[in-house]
Amino acid sequence: MKQCTHVDELPHPEPAPLTETCQECEAAGTHPVQLRLCLACGHVGCCDSSQGRHATSHYKESGHAVMRTFEPGEDWRWCFVDHVLV
Incomplete structure (x- = not known):
């Protein structure tokens, strides 16, 4: 099973959300299906x-590898580099 080492590099505590929704969607007048929080910034x-x-665009531009769901009642994380749930 593939492992992720990027979780070890994350700040503790995790960063506070910069916004409550996807600002890029808001600016474009579109509606996000679900939200993701970058755990680096x-x-x-x-x-x-x-x-x-x-969220994927942010990873590609920033290189920040791990995000987590920003949906109520969910707590999973995803590593874009290793393509695994962490």
Whole structure:
């Protein structure tokens, strides 16, 4: 099973969300399907089921590897580099 070493590099405590929704979607007038929180900097972006795919775009631009769901009642994390739940 593939492991992720990027979790060890994350700040503790995790960063506070910079916004409550995907600012890129808001600026474009689109609606995010679900939100994701970057665990390196606190950027909030929409998921890949959303039109903008802004969480993935943030990873590609910043290199910040790990995000977590920003949906109530969910607590999973994803590593974009290793393609595994962490």
